[in-house]
Amino acid sequence: MKKIKLVEITGKKFVLEPRYYFFGWSKSSKILGRQSAIVALSKAEKLLPAGYKFKIWDCFRPREVQIAMVDSFKKRLRVMHPAAPPKQLKQLVERYAGKVPPPLKIERLDTHRNGGSFDLTVADDEGRELYMGTDHDDLTPKAATDYFEKIKGLTGLEREAKKNRRLLAKTLTQAGFINYKEEWWHWSWAK
Numbered sequence: 001m002k003k004i005k006l007v008e009i010t011g012k013k014f015v016l017e018p019r020y021y022f023f024g025w026s027k028s029s030k031i032l033g034r035q036s037a038i039v040a041l042s043k044a045e046k047l048l049p050a051g052y053k054f055k056i057w058d059c060f061r062p063r064e065v066q067i068a069m070v071d072s073f074k075k076r077l078r079v080m081h082p083a084a085p086p087k088q089l090k091q092l093v094e095r096y097a098g099k100v101p102p103p104l105k106i107e108r109l110d111t112h113r114n115g116g117s118f119d120l121t122v123a124d125d126e127g128r129e130l131y132m133g134t135d136h137d138d139l140t141p142k143a144a145t146d147y148f149e150k151i152k153g154l155t156g157l158e159r160e161a162k163k164n165r166r167l168l169a170k171t172l173t174q175a176g177f178i179n180y181k182e183e184w185w186h187w188s189w190a191k
């Protein structure tokens with residue numbers, strides 16, 4: 001089995017907000033990630049305009065946190081879609097939370113499970129997030145990365161979100177990261 005080396009991401013280079021710790025899903029306030037993915041993210045950050053940083057919500061996600069997340073998203077989605085049949089609800093949960101992986105299984109590198117995916121946004125020099133149109137872990141079609149690219153007659157605020165999502169995408173794509181198209185905040189490093 002491949003060994004994955006995880007290291008702590010420090011607040012020196014990045015702005016950190018360990019949300020799943022705040023939610024009580026994780027016992028640790030540390031955000032861990034795979035070394036090579038963190039190095040790649042540091043390089044990507046240098047491509048941001050001066051004074052801007054990445055703000056990270058999550059990277060390595062232990063199985064117990066994934067279980068708590070699936071459970072919570074299931075509740076949220078059930079309330080949001082009261083008429084949805086179980087099959088559709090299951091599809092929605094998998095779209096936004098993924099699946100609970102089998103214990104000890106190491107599969108692809110570009111996953112939270114292996115510390116190769118980041119949930120992140122861009123923050124200014126005072127740590128304020130740029131406006132992206134939705135919060136992290138929004139469970140609606142608005143979370144799709146290209147949502148604002150596809151609709152006409154954007155409001156001023158929506159144009160702002162489109163511009164800021166483009167900045168995040170341009171920077172990370174240029175550095176070799178791959179986006180999950182249903183979530184503007186989810187970016188993976190596969191190497």
Ligand SMILES: [Zn+2]
Nearest residue numbers: 117118119186
């Ligand atoms: Zn993610």
